[in-house]
Amino acid sequence: MSEQLTSRKENYSQWYQDLVMKADLAEHSAVRGCMVIKPYGYAIWEKMQQELDRRFKETGHVNAYFPLFIPKSFFSKEASHVEGFAKECAVVTHYRLKNDPDGKGIVVDEDAKLEEELIIRPTSETIIWNTYRGWIESYRDLPILVNQWANVVRWEMKTRLFLRTTEFLWQEGHTAHATAEEAVEETIKMLNVYADFAENILAIPVIKGMKSPNERFAGAIDTYCIEAMMQDGKALQAGTSHFLGQNFAKAFDVKYTNRDGKQEFVWATSWGVSTRLMGALIMSHSDDDGLVLPPRLAPIQVVIIPIFKNEQQLQAINEKVAEMKKSLEKKGISVKYDNRDTYKPGWKFAEYELKGVPVRIAIGPRDLENGTVEVARRDTKEKAIYQITDLHIKIENLLEQIQDNIYRKALDSREEKTNRADTWDEFNEILDNKGGFVYAHWDGTTETEEKIKELTKATIRCIPLDNPVEEGECIFTGKPSGQRVLFARAY
């Protein structure tokens, strides 16, 4: 069967790529490292946007938009920031093309060289803080709670559909506060928003934590993150929230006058999630038959497929389905009725499984006689016969059950892939044979962290927030440690 995916067991990354393409989520474009997000993939991203945007607004944020281009000089104003991003910036140097004087084609017009090069934003802290300088004078102007939905460009060496592309879509929140306490509170608040979204909508369990100094965002005082575990035992950072201190305020001279009439630098946060979440979603739940979408995120929650031998039967089914569809939609359920006669039922079954539609309803002449339908759930592949009379209530419940089941399954899978290591040998043994998360003691130094990374490819994903205090010895150096940190090989 030509439509089948490579199995996860056979080749996990091939499976991932097959799935992205065959489920019609995205494809490679003519531009290196850049993808085309196809309508079905974009519909899923739009659902993510809606859910996140609602949560941002509920927590007092507003949307705004800043330029794609950033003057080069802005980048050098915050030392560690430029260091972190300099190596992966796309630079605009000219503003005009002309016909090639030596023949056909078109060339850059060297006369149209920009006086100052423009950087295509890899992130917007610099342009935004340069702007905030003009917005903030008094404590009365604070806080500023702004989010931006945008595209950014990072010239990564190696790209992978959704997980790492040269251009990607994301949201970036940039807030300004009068006090450090308030900014820290904001940082944690947004981390919690992300965690809530990941667990309740995406059905992906995450571990909230703080990055080690080495893994911190360029320009941040503290970087918090949510970390998820994929089916192949690799970790994936699903979102970050940074406490930026006064670094950007100082770099861009953003001060406010406090109640005592004194000038103070403003405190900042930034936080973001990207289309990478699409990758997390796929690798958390999907199987060898295709995508598995949690109902709360699925653009199509229920697909109805008629089974008919002739036009007359189809007519009768159409009428029945119209009622069903209406009562389901009244419950807020998104329903697609696929009564095309150009594809056979079996083909459609496979197609919607590939696309991860949570519930499929099949209805044929037999059902019309009995007042029933066949209901199949995507997550477990189970089929059951339901009475049509109270179908909408049962489907509503079923969608919730599926949402829970998908989450629980992902959680079980993560637990199974979470281990503790007390010795260096044990640590290596777990990474090589099981993969997954490893809780282990670490002496707290960047040197040790880097050495471990070099030897095992495992990094400290985070220092979990709910970490118990536990005395122990660093698995690598044997030096004393006050708590375990979370290691894993990661995407």
Place this chain on the structure above:
RNA sequence: CGGGGUGUAGCGUAGCCCGGUAUCGCGCCACAUUUGGGAUGUGGAGGUCGUAGGUUCGAAUCCUGCCACCCCGACCA
């Protein structure tokens, strides 16, 4: 960016070593029979062989540059 690989119809491929105008499967179109798990038969359409040059009477095939993608490293959300 370093090492390895690939690029032939919408997709997957054979042919390349040893030069003579491209093979097969899926898909697509038409018709018929089908329709409760990816239908079958018959007929048909579809190709700048990634791209630009070079060698040659002749290039998918040999040579060079470039581009893209995949795998493994280094970098990262």
